Amino acid sequence: MSTSLLSSGIISSICLISVLLFGTGCSVRYTPDWTSLDARPLPPWFDEAKIGIFVHWGVFSVPGYGQFSEWLWCWWKNKKRLDIVDFMRKNYPPGFKYADFAPQFRAEFFNPADWADIFAASGARYVVFTSKHHEGFTNWPSATSWNWNSVDVGPHRDLVGELGAAVRKRSLHWGLYHSFYEWFHPLYLSDQASGYKTQDFVALKALPELYDLVMRYKPELIWSDGDWEAPDSYWNSTQFLAWLYNDSPVKDVVVVNDRWGKGCYCKHGGYYNCADRYTPGKLPDHKWEKCQSIDKRSWGYRRNMKLSETMDLPSIIKDMMYVVALGGNYLLNIGPMSDGMIAPVFEERLRGLGAWLKVNGEAIYSTKPWRVQTENSTVSVWYTSKNSTVYAVILSWPSKLLFQLLTPKTSETTKVTLLDYPDLPLKWAPAAETTGLQILMPAMPVSHGNAWTLKLEGVV
Numbered sequence: 001m002s003t004s005l006l007s008s009g010i011i012s013s014i015c016l017i018s019v020l021l022f023g024t025g026c027s028v029r030y031t032p033d034w035t036s037l038d039a040r041p042l043p044p045w046f047d048e049a050k051i052g053i054f055v056h057w058g059v060f061s062v063p064g065y066g067q068f069s070e071w072l073w074c075w076w077k078n079k080k081r082l083d084i085v086d087f088m089r090k091n092y093p094p095g096f097k098y099a100d101f102a103p104q105f106r107a108e109f110f111n112p113a114d115w116a117d118i119f120a121a122s123g124a125r126y127v128v129f130t131s132k133h134h135e136g137f138t139n140w141p142s143a144t145s146w147n148w149n150s151v152d153v154g155p156h157r158d159l160v161g162e163l164g165a166a167v168r169k170r171s172l173h174w175g176l177y178h179s180f181y182e183w184f185h186p187l188y189l190s191d192q193a194s195g196y197k198t199q200d201f202v203a204l205k206a207l208p209e210l211y212d213l214v215m216r217y218k219p220e221l222i223w224s225d226g227d228w229e230a231p232d233s234y235w236n237s238t239q240f241l242a243w244l245y246n247d248s249p250v251k252d253v254v255v256v257n258d259r260w261g262k263g264c265y266c267k268h269g270g271y272y273n274c275a276d277r278y279t280p281g282k283l284p285d286h287k288w289e290k291c292q293s294i295d296k297r298s299w300g301y302r303r304n305m306k307l308s309e310t311m312d313l314p315s316i317i318k319d320m321m322y323v324v325a326l327g328g329n330y331l332l333n334i335g336p337m338s339d340g341m342i343a344p345v346f347e348e349r350l351r352g353l354g355a356w357l358k359v360n361g362e363a364i365y366s367t368k369p370w371r372v373q374t375e376n377s378t379v380s381v382w383y384t385s386k387n388s389t390v391y392a393v394i395l396s397w398p399s400k401l402l403f404q405l406l407t408p409k410t411s412e413t414t415k416v417t418l419l420d421y422p423d424l425p426l427k428w429a430p431a432a433e434t435t436g437l438q439i440l441m442p443a444m445p446v447s448h449g450n451a452w453t454l455k456l457e458g459v460v
């Protein structure tokens with residue numbers, strides 16, 4: 001057992017004793033060091049939720065160009081990508097600056113209720129929205145981002161506040177993405193030049209904005225990013241997290257990821273993102289999340305996106321099943337357009353996911369990994385479990401009427417149903433000579449996701 005599990009066990013026992021003796025719950029105080037912070041138990045809503053929607057929106061949505069469109073400014077200015085340098089030269093007048101895109105970020109069709117309806121219809125249980133990406137433009141009226149925020153320029157609206165209210169109205173959890181570093185902020189650049197010995201950017205920009213976000217919008221999740229150039233001691237991450245867990249208005253519910261300074265990810269913080277699109281080969285021993293964009297080439301919107309570059313619904317469900325079976329959460333990204341519309345292709349994918357989850361959600365929400373995560377029968381199978389029930393999600397329809405699962409051990413009380421037909425128990429028989437069972441499959445129900453769930457009761 002790792003020391004962090006051990007100490008979180010001790011902390012939970014202290015909490016329990018405190019409830020029993022004094023009826024007051026838990027008053028553990030975290031100290032600003034990783035040993036203490038890492039021992040905090042993750043608020044349970046996050047693991048139960050399983051599915052979130054990630055939203056990348058900012059000034060980068062205006063040019064909306066090229067692979068990882070949200071990085072355009074950096075790659076243009078540093079001449080790191082010649083296609084972007086070319087694109088800018090051909091399409092914008094000499095002297096055009098990145099800041100000139102901001103007034104064109106108009107969001108004239110932005111209706112937070114429409115977005116929140118789509119997110120709720122997707123079956124997701126939380127939303128993570130870019131409050132500020134590496135370009136530094138804040139999607140709320142930050143007092144320390146003068147003339148580079150969504151109220152002073154562009155939409156002239158508090159995007160974080162408006163979307164947050166709409167999302168919460170639909171009972172989804174509200175999370176904020178926040179980039180520590182800003183590519184071209186003068187204070188950041190001077191701290192960088194000092195080898196991160198000075199902390200002016202942190203004192204005057206990064207930390208005031210983080211505290212402001214928490215106090216104003218009370219996010220239940222902070223998705224930290226842009227941390228990797230400097231150590232956590234530069235960002236004062238542990239001091240911030242100790243305040244967040246001890247004294248902030250969201251201390252009991254807030255969940256954070258693991259990007260809190262160079263070398264932190266996959267090691268410290270709340271749940272682990274590790275690198276982008278982290279793809280563990282076997283069951284990790286720590287709660288994790290995979291983020292994945294429907295546009296396979298970008299987080300931010302690309303005006304030059306092609307249909308063939310997007311994930312279709314079966315590939316989204318396949319990716320999600322892999323993640324959930326391995327104990328992760330799946331954070332599916334869309335990049336809205338600068339005018340405030342969500343491209344219909346993204347909306348269609350999200351609504352399709354929701355339709356699939358309406359039938360199969362029992363195999364996803366609040367599940368735990370089973371003793372085996374996957375097997376290759378005649379089709380590929382991903383397992384999840386809830387209490388004594390086991391779910392086998394199959395990623396195509398078997399070609400034969402008799403379908404064999406290889407791993408479950410049956411008993412006299414074994415019952416098999418397809419979630420599409422909950423009232424119709426299926427005939428089954430133990431597999432001859434091996435573990436597993438043969439199931440007599442019914443007629444194939446329609447599934448736009450090309451995936452179905454066999455619910456197995458009374459198996460081990």
Ligand SMILES: *[C@@H]1O[C@H](CO)[C@@H](O)[C@H](O)[C@H]1NC(C)=O
Nearest residue numbers: 199200202203204207236239
């Ligand atoms: C970071 O934390 C240290 C130790 O508590 C403190 O001395 C320093 O002032 C903090 N820096 C900022 C920018 O908050």
Ligand SMILES: *[C@@H]1O[C@H](CO)[C@@H](O)[C@H](O)[C@H]1NC(C)=O
Nearest residue numbers: 373374375376377379380381
């Ligand atoms: C199932 O098959 C895939 C593709 O051939 C392979 O990558 C994977 O390792 C197999 N999984 C198991 C559990 O055998």
Ligand SMILES: *[C@@H]1O[C@H](CO)[C@@H](O)[C@H](O)[C@H]1NC(C)=O
Nearest residue numbers: 366367368385386387388389
């Ligand atoms: C299933 O397990 C959860 C905890 O994992 C528990 O809260 C719940 O009551 C259980 N449900 C049933 C029907 O046993």
